[in-house]
Amino acid sequence: MSRIVIIGGGPGGYEAALVAAQLDADVTLVEAEGPGGACVLTDCVPSKTFIASSEVMTGYRHNERFGIRSAGLEGVSVDAVAVNSRVKKLALAQSADIQAKLVKAGVDVVQGRAQLGEDTLGHTHQVLITPDKRETSVRSRAMAGRSDGQAYAVDASMVLLATGATPRVLASARPDGERVLDWRQVYDLTELPEHLVVVGSGVTGAEFASAYLAMGAKVTLVSSRERVMPHEDADAAMAIERVFRERGMTILNQSRAESVVNTGSGVLVTLADGRTVAGSHALMAVGAIPNTAELGLREYGVDVADGGYVTVDRVSRTNVPGIYAAGDCTGVLPLASVAAMQGRIAIWHAMGEAVAPLRLRTVSANVFTDPELATVGVSQNDVDAGRVQARQVMLPLSGNARAKMADLHDGFVKLFCRPATAQIIGGVVVAPKASELILPITMAIENNLTVDQLAHTITIYPSLSGSIAEAARQLMQHELQ
Ligand SMILES: Cc1cc2nc3c(=O)[nH]c(=O)nc-3n(C[C@H](O)[C@H](O)[C@H](O)COP(=O)(O)OP(=O)(O)OC[C@H]3O[C@@H](n4cnc5c(N)ncnc54)[C@H](O)[C@@H]3O)c2cc1C
Numbered sequence: 001m002s003r004i005v006i007i008g009g010g011p012g013g014y015e016a017a018l019v020a021a022q023l024d025a026d027v028t029l030v031e032a033e034g035p036g037g038a039c040v041l042t043d044c045v046p047s048k049t050f051i052a053s054s055e056v057m058t059g060y061r062h063n064e065r066f067g068i069r070s071a072g073l074e075g076v077s078v079d080a081v082a083v084n085s086r087v088k089k090l091a092l093a094q095s096a097d098i099q100a101k102l103v104k105a106g107v108d109v110v111q112g113r114a115q116l117g118e119d120t121l122g123h124t125h126q127v128l129i130t131p132d133k134r135e136t137s138v139r140s141r142a143m144a145g146r147s148d149g150q151a152y153a154v155d156a157s158m159v160l161l162a163t164g165a166t167p168r169v170l171a172s173a174r175p176d177g178e179r180v181l182d183w184r185q186v187y188d189l190t191e192l193p194e195h196l197v198v199v200g201s202g203v204t205g206a207e208f209a210s211a212y213l214a215m216g217a218k219v220t221l222v223s224s225r226e227r228v229m230p231h232e233d234a235d236a237a238m239a240i241e242r243v244f245r246e247r248g249m250t251i252l253n254q255s256r257a258e259s260v261v262n263t264g265s266g267v268l269v270t271l272a273d274g275r276t277v278a279g280s281h282a283l284m285a286v287g288a289i290p291n292t293a294e295l296g297l298r299e300y301g302v303d304v305a306d307g308g309y310v311t312v313d314r315v316s317r318t319n320v321p322g323i324y325a326a327g328d329c330t331g332v333l334p335l336a337s338v339a340a341m342q343g344r345i346a347i348w349h350a351m352g353e354a355v356a357p358l359r360l361r362t363v364s365a366n367v368f369t370d371p372e373l374a375t376v377g378v379s380q381n382d383v384d385a386g387r388v389q390a391r392q393v394m395l396p397l398s399g400n401a402r403a404k405m406a407d408l409h410d411g412f413v414k415l416f417c418r419p420a421t422a423q424i425i426g427g428v429v430v431a432p433k434a435s436e437l438i439l440p441i442t443m444a445i446e447n448n449l450t451v452d453q454l455a456h457t458i459t460i461y462p463s464l465s466g467s468i469a470e471a472a473r474q475l476m477q478h479e480l481q
């Protein structure tokens with residue numbers, strides 16, 4: 001029987017554990033914080049739950065345009081304690097669901113920390129586990145013959161590293177949990193920030209800036225680049241930046257924060273050019289660093305790339321046979337969906353199952369701003385840089401009947417197809433719930449569909465998805481010219 005030890009219980013780790021248990025492996029999963037990992041407890045799940053509350057708040061705005069009279073936002077207020085306790089409760093419940101699933105599948109879940117042990121240079125690997133004092137895994141205690149928080153070693157034929165990442169900290173802007181916060185600390189606030197200064201305009205910064213703005217906070221977004229979300233489709237990022245500004249957000253482009261100081265009654269953010277921004281709170285969203293420093297990787301001979309990421313191939317192998325890695329600690333593409341797939345692939349590969357290498361071509365991603373931004377396949381950058389030959393169309397949603405009914409003015413659908421075969425190879429959607437609308441484009445790419453096939457699909461009338469088929473029809477027309 002394969003003996004597998006998984007370090008880290010986020011999507012990379014727990015999805016792998018479920019697959020391994022299904023294949024009858026003896027699986028131990030060691031997780032420091034709780035099943036579901038940072039994804040469920042502090043990052044993805046809490047942020048999307050918070051955004052769900054902000055969407056309720058958005059629903060109270062602009063009702064008069066629809067002929068609905070109300071007292072506007074007067075009488076509507078945000079109970080930050082209630083919002084944040086809902087966030088935390090939901091995260092814990094999700095973690096408990098995952099724990100139950102793992103236990104039911106027969107996975108030995110150990111609460112504690114693990115690292116690679118002595119390099120045995122043989123066919124087995126050693127993992128050192130330091131269980132948490134609260135540790136409850138009867139199986140691992142019995143195996144180790146220990147009953148307290150003492151460290152013990154277990155042998156494994158395969159080890160999966162899935163330890164995730166942690167918010168990057170600037171030395172001159174250390175989160176204090178009171179006014180200078182990282183994205184894991186915002187849920188401890190007892191009041192909505194009066195004026196939140198978000199430092200960093202990547203996906204994390206943009207999502208929080210959008211949600212707090214919708215909640216009614218004054219928001220200033222400090223963006224070190226020429227536009228928000230510099231790695232996303234430029235048309236989409238600029239459309240969202242325009243919406244942010246129209247709704248009253250202050251965006252400081254090409255502005256790098258040099259330091260952030262808690263002044264006692266607020267925060268003072270000093271920019272590299274000497275300007276200062278005062279606010280009530282600051283949210284640091286300046287990226288993440290992989291949790292790999294304490295795994296004993298170098299001593300074990302596991303290759304680590306710049307920035308501390310574990311180097312893996314497309315079946316999640318490191319350079320050391322039997323040691324695999326998945327998720328944010330690899331830096332391949334920091335998404336929960338990708339972490340989960342890397343983890344599953346690692347197990348299938350290690351256990352000799354048929355496995356296809358990870359394909360990033362059909363990974364769809366979504367930024368949960370308002371409106372949302374979903375992307376899949378080749379990007380505008382790929383096309384503009386000449387890496388991919390493509391024809392493309394960008395169709396504003398403002399002409400869509402359903403969008404008019406819902407009073408949506410912003411947003412678009414963009415499609416890319418191969419010039420000769422008209423095969424669909426990429427797409428961008430900016431719209432409310434773009435995360436749901438991107439699926440037909442993802443499926444088209446996955447199944448090598450052409451614009452003709454998408455264009456001939458009968459869509460609901462009226463619907464936003466109708467614009468996707470319409471975009472495909474426009475590309476067909478181009479083909480005839
Ligand atoms: C604010 C935010 C929002 C996000 N929203 C989304 C989203 O909407 N959709 C999406 O797809 N992705 C989202 N992501 C990205 C997503 O959260 C990550 O890609 C995902 O969590 C990666 O999963 P993972 O398994 O690699 O690691 P994690 O979820 O980080 O889990 C790793 C776990 O390993 C534990 N660990 C670390 N070291 C050890 C050790 N030595 N021993 C034992 N345990 C250890 C950690 O405590 C952690 O709990 C978001 C990220 C952030 C920051």
Ligand SMILES: NC(=O)c1ccc[n+]([C@@H]2O[C@H](COP(=O)([O-])OP(=O)(O)OC[C@H]3O[C@@H](n4cnc5c(N)ncnc54)[C@H](O)[C@@H]3O)[C@@H](O)[C@H]2O)c1
Binds near residue numbers: 201205256258
């Ligand atoms: N919806 C989602 O799926 C979702 C949500 C959040 C994060 N994520 C994942 O996490 C990854 C990382 O995103 P992120 O936004 O946390 O990090 P990031 O590294 O993409 O963005 C951080 C930004 O902060 C800027 N920055 C750094 N130092 C600064 C300073 N001193 N002043 C001002 N700006 C500064 C950087 O230039 C960068 O643009 C994403 O690529 C995504 O894959 C996904």
